[in-house]
Amino acid sequence: MSRNCFIGQSGGPTVAINASLAGIVARCKEEGYDHIYGMINGIKGLLEDHYIDLGEIFDSSDKITQLKNSPAMYLGSCRFKLPNIILAPGTYEKLFKKFNAMDITDVFYIGGNDSMDTVAKLSTYAKAINSPIRFIGIPKTIDNDLMGTDHTPGFGSAAKYVASSMLEVFYDSAIYKLNAVTIVEIMGRNAGWLTAASALARENGATVPDLIYLPEVPFDTDKFLADIHEKFKEKSSIIIAVSEGIRNKEGNFLDQDSKYTKRDAFGHVLHSGTGKVLESIVYKEFHCKVRSIELNVLQRCAMHIASSTDIEESFQIGEFAVKQAISGETGVMIVVKRLSDTPYQIQCETLDVTKVANLEHKIPVEWINKDHNDITPALHDYLYPLIQGEVHVNYANGIPQYIDISHLRNKMIKE
Amino acid sequence: MSRNCFIGQSGGPTVAINASLAGIVARCKEEGYDHIYGMINGIKGLLEDHYIDLGEIFDSSDKITQLKNSPAMYLGSCRFKLPNIILAPGTYEKLFKKFNAMDITDVFYIGGNDSMDTVAKLSTYAKAINSPIRFIGIPKTIDNDLMGTDHTPGFGSAAKYVASSMLEVFYDSAIYKLNAVTIVEIMGRNAGWLTAASALARENGATVPDLIYLPEVPFDTDKFLADIHEKFKEKSSIIIAVSEGIRNKEGNFLDQDSKYTKRDAFGHVLHSGTGKVLESIVYKEFHCKVRSIELNVLQRCAMHIASSTDIEESFQIGEFAVKQAISGETGVMIVVKRLSDTPYQIQCETLDVTKVANLEHKIPVEWINKDHNDITPALHDYLYPLIQGEVHVNYANGIPQYIDISHLRNKMIKE
Known part of the structure; x- marks a missing residue:
């Protein structure tokens, strides 16, 4: 045959x-x-x-x-x-x-x-x-x-790229002691798996990400700013991992929120991405050095x-x-x-x-910490071997x- | 002693x-x-x-x-x-x-x-x-x-990262045949060396970058759009390497140009970076898929x-x-x-x-092609060994x- x-x-x-x-x-x-x-x-x-x-x-x-x-x-x-x-x-x-x-x-x-x-x-x-x-x-x-x-x-390869990049950004940002916030925007519209993988940078000495925001739980801007205030009490350079897909409790992406909408000179709405929106929110609150890094397609093509x-x-x-x-x-x-x-x-x-x-497979909420700004050990153990x-x-x-x-x-x- | x-x-x-x-x-x-x-x-x-x-x-x-x-x-x-x-x-x-x-x-x-x-x-x-x-x-x-x-x-390591990333972005963007423009923004405020290094992606089969814009020569938006029109005649997916430091003939960075200034809901000017400004300029002209990728600090820390x-x-x-x-x-x-x-x-x-x-060491103008949108073989030969x-x-x-x-x-x- x-x-x-x-x-x-x-x-x-x-x-x-x-x-x-x-x-x-x-x-x-x-x-x-x-x-x-x-x-x-x-x-x-x-x-x-x-x-x-x-x-x-x-x-x-x-x-x-x-x-x-x-x-x-x-x-x-x-x-x-x-x-x-x-x-x-x-x-x-x-x-x-x-x-x-x-x-x-x-x-x-x-x-x-x-x-x-x-x-x-x-x-x-x-x-x-x-x-x-x-x-x-x-x-x-x-x-x-x-x-x-x-x-x-x-997924495992993209996760390795994300964790390694987070580690290298940590080294890059560790050279000065000045108040600074770095926001790393990671792919995953509805599922935060890749963003969670940034936590694996901690395996080899990185004390970051300091905060992790996932799309599985609603994003609250006031809570986000309070989290940063809290972190600034203990350290000066804060690195945040954030999913491109975080949404407020009404279910809107941040760049859809009229309060943060950017417009060009003709009044057209410009979609700028979650990291850029957060960058301007953080700057308004802290007036410190703020940088957002979008890992973009590199996380899916870095063979x-x-x-x-x-x-x-x-x-x-x-x-x-x-x-x-x-x-x-x-x-x-x-x-x-x-x-x-x-x-x-x-x-x-x-x-x-x-x-x-x-159908969509998202992170179980019990694998996200109670403060909704980090992962649990169970999620770490799931991610690590991959x-x-x-x-x-x-x-x-x-x-x-x-x-x-x-x-x-x-x-x-x-x- | x-x-x-x-x-x-x-x-x-x-x-x-x-x-x-x-x-x-x-x-x-x-x-x-x-x-x-x-x-x-x-x-x-x-x-x-x-x-x-x-x-x-x-x-x-x-x-x-x-x-x-x-x-x-x-x-x-x-x-x-x-x-x-x-x-x-x-x-x-x-x-x-x-x-x-x-x-x-x-x-x-x-x-x-x-x-x-x-x-x-x-x-x-x-x-x-x-x-x-x-x-x-x-x-x-x-x-x-x-x-x-x-x-x-x-420099050599950052150049290797830029060339490798350009190669990987080429593979990523080669999967569909649809009109698309990808803009890769590369560091170097006044000197275009790193942006020029993106051309080394061509060594291993990448047919990109299609266009390269360096800060050593004035950037002209009309010429830029005409260059893309020309490229679209021969191919559908166009990848452009651009220095963060390109300036118009008046010497202004693109995000300083009032025509492209972005403002938030309070009217504050938002600096969005060269890639994002070009993204919106290209979208307005071609109404095709446009993406900008900022290599950001990764190009200087990717050991x-x-x-x-x-x-x-x-x-x-x-x-x-x-x-x-x-x-x-x-x-x-x-x-x-x-x-x-x-x-x-x-x-x-x-x-x-x-x-x-x-003092500043910039790319000699004779190492940039006559159209001001690519490098010459002499610049290639300078970059290659590094x-x-x-x-x-x-x-x-x-x-x-x-x-x-x-x-x-x-x-x-x-x-």
Whole structure:
């Protein structure tokens, strides 16, 4: 029997998505797949026949290793949501016609919430038409906000970047004794996992972050200023970790709050980000040196400081996905179950993808301290193993050497 | 004869200052110095008797290596400018009384422009009173804007961080084909060296930055928008490197230009940074996805991706400073002379510190392209060797392990 698969990537980038892709390719090769195709720009690209032959390209273990150690998405991405099966069956008919014409046996889709919706719909359609094609979802997101899995591929590396950057900002700010507030804005719109990871900087001597504000609990500006007043009693340089997604008790983001809205000369509202809003709030209260640092996309693309725990797991999850497809599973997402913190042990399992799609996994409130400005030891113990280990990234010409992505320039389709 | 020295650090942090400190300590030990003292918070701390005994603390080569590979400033910093010698001789009398009481033979001062002013004044005073104490300046600044030296310690590492980050941002932004502009704001108020270094991302396959704007030439908003229009004809995702210090032809920073001034609800002017101003200018013209990324202090404290060329040179410069002091030199700054680009070869020399203090070394205009939106091959060849080589940073608990700086908490004096 011939075995042929499609692999796609969708949603925002992380440094671990290519590791899962590498794991799938490696295992498919071991299992003797005839063709391993990669959709360019996910399911959207496939609808326009944009794909490449990964089996041909990755003809050596060195190339697979280079893929594993490269950030972002070798296959490009899409933000396309499949239409309702009943209202728009045409899209599904078109896709399955392609699958059948190419003798596809399995489809692997790596992504976040929306991508799991794609897996759910495709596997549901397959069952409805009695197609034997298996659809497996492989999770990824730096936000760690997917349900049903202990954590998500990509999160541990972003967390390592955040903790290391917090440590380096601590060294940078420790050189003067003057009243100063540094605000580090960290990604995660609704879930504070990454912001919480800044606390791991304390492992190696940093006495910061002094305060941590997470989106899981309402943000109160008066309490925030009182917290800083309190900290200034004991030290002069205060570093604060704050999630981009903190909201007041009415549920508004800070830059939506009219009191702090910035406008340009034409009166247009300018979205400036949580850190910048807090910077101006702190300055008005304390008239001291205030700086905000937005870690921005660097926290999701800094492969050079990735967590090897994360990258190795992401690869294994890819391999496991192939194993499960061969065993006949479909309509599932691969999840990680943690067996123990110390020693850190996990195992891969599968979960009905409909139980995952469109849900959000946030920090349990009992893992946030009573003052709502720090994490608890339980959250520390959860985070700690995920950032362990360093990845050996190749350098050439003084900068990292990642896998060539020039194929994307010609093959990509317009969003 | 007894030999005793003081070492001080001043100005802003880089990842190479401690390497120079380590080089001085290592060489002083080799030369059999009786005491190696470190001023806490530079000359300002010394005036208040804040110092430590570095010879005692650094009693093994392992500790010296850890110091060499740690960011920021082990001795803390100050931004203190010595008063005029004739108008306020008291400060000098106080300092030299300390020096004499402690049998000081040499003072090493690591810093930028203002620190060289300190070295100039102290050596001038010493000559005037016939003191045999030698004063040697050791340069550092990520901005690379000191005169008389091919480049400054700290610059190469910051440049490597900038080039690597530009590469990773390229991978991050390459996943979709949609019209998007990413603006990366890079440090350097009056000198564009660091911004120029973003071009080194091209070495390993990045087709970016697409446009580079430096503070050495006037910034013209209309030309800037025309440049982007032109780029959009050939590609969809445009990445721009811009110096925080670009100014219009009237010499104003962009966030000083009333047309783009942001105000809060109370009408107060908010300084938002060059990247944010350009973000709103681009959005108004193109109504496409626009993002600005401010590399912020990370570019000067990211020891984990330092250039080993930079760190080794900084160490050697520290060693050379001790050698020159012993040979009797004073009132000089250690400079680097480049002998050749390929192979990259340098030698250390000394320069009268009065020829350095209070001057700025900018990019020669002939190293900027005619369109004023990119660098020339000559500038590329100048930059390339400075970012080569990786530093082996120790990791523990998943994050870098730098030298303990807890002594600063108790010893530092208020700015």
